[in-house]
Amino acid sequence: MSASARAEARRKAILSRGSDRLAKLTTSARGDDPAYMHDDPPLPSISTGLKTFVGEESSMPTPPNRPSPSPSPRAARTAPAAASTSPFAAAGSKANAAPDHPVWSEQQQQQFMQALMAASPLSRSPESLPGLTPTDVDPALPPMDNPLAAMLFPQGAGAFSSGPAGKAPAGAAPAPPPTRLQRLMPFVHLITMWCMLAYFVLYMEPKTLAEVGGSGIGLWRRWAELGESSPLGDVAQILRIQVMPFFWAFTTLQIVLHSVRIFSGFDAVQPPTLLAIALPHLPPPLPSIIVNGLKYLQMGSLFLDDLSGLVVGLGFIVLFSGWLAA
Structure with a gap:
């Protein structure tokens, strides 16, 4: 190659290098990501022997050659600033943000x-609750798809319906207000x-x-x-205690009183609210066992109250007898 050809090639190389630098400066000044003028080298193609060895051929097309972008100077400047932000400032920005609905x-x-605090409207329907439309709570949906309706309105899906013949109902319905006789039953006992x-x-x-x-006393x-x-010996001599059917009289009165209550x-x-919510979802034998167990506990409590x-009463008799004997 002659000297003039070498000088011409050197001049073209210097000019192309200067144009590359000028393009970088102009794109950086505008805020754009500068692009290299030269293309990436082509990806090596898979040899035919490797395709045959693997047993399949790749149907993926070769990605087109694109200019590889370089990191933006503006992004590089803002990244340290974001990283150095105080956690207190971040918390303040979250507090000022709009609340999540x-x-x-x-x-x-x-x-x-209300359902959790023993004031659940188990006997109400969605239409009877103010501000709650049927579109908000649809009792027709299955309990897994509508847990709120299953918890608030269990009777809408038949949760508190009567059980089979001879068994207790699956759940306890809300008790009506007590009558006057029901309020006076403890005094009757x-x-x-x-x-x-x-x-x-x-x-x-x-x-x-x-x-x-x-x-003679x-x-x-x-x-x-x-x-x-x-x-106790002196008391036994004074009283001359005789056997009397007191136990049988007490047992007979208990049977009569409890029979009146049952009939x-x-x-x-009335089970607790959480237990009443869980009763419809228990297997069939358990609800009747729980309800009958609560009834027997109530009978035992009344028996202890009577005793x-x-x-x-015996204490009052002894006290008044001392006053009258004096």
């Missing part, structure tokens, strides 16, 4: 809280126990003592000895 409406949240105690103290015990031979004095004498419908129990009333 919940999935449930405010009315639905209130109904959910207490008055009945005290009347039975007065019958044995004032009539049955003196009659039995007179049949075996009285001790007055009625009130003998009962007052229970509050004055500590040795009058006063033995209905406590008898003990209190």
Whole structure:
């Protein structure tokens, strides 16, 4: 190559290099990402032997050659600034941002809280609740697709419907307001126990003592000895205790009182709210077992109340006997 040809090639190389630098400067000044003028080298093609060895041929087309972008100077300047932002500033920006809207409406949240705080409207329908339209809660949907309706309106899907014949219902319906007789039943129990105690103290015990031979001590004095004498032997000598059918009378009265409660419908129990919500989703034997177990617990509580009333009545008799004997 002659000297003039070499000089011409050198001049063209210098000019092309200068045009590349000028293009970089102009694109950086405009804020665009500068693009290299030269193209990336072509990707190596897969040899035919490798395709045959693998047993398949690639149907993916070769990606076109594009100018590789370089990082933007503006992005490079803003990245350290974003990284150096204080966490307190980030928290402040999040606080100033618009609040996130919940999935449930405010009315639905209130109904959910009422269900958890023992004020759930289990006997209501979606139409009877103010501000809650049927489109918000659709009881016709399955419980898995509509958990809010299954929790608030279980009777809409037949959750609290009656069970098979001979079994307790699957869930407990809300109890109606108690009647006057139902409110007076605890006083009826207490008055009945005290009347039975007065019958044995004032009539049955003196009659039995007179049949075996009285001790000459007055009625009130003998009962007052229970509050004055500590040795049990002396009390037994003074009272001359005789066997009386007190236990059988107490048992008979208990059977009568509980039968009246059962046949009058006063033995209905109201499970706790969370238990009432879970009852429809339990297997068939468990709801009846739970409801009947609550009824037996109620009967046991009433039995203990009646027994406590008898003990209190005996204490009053001993106290009043001491005053009358003095």
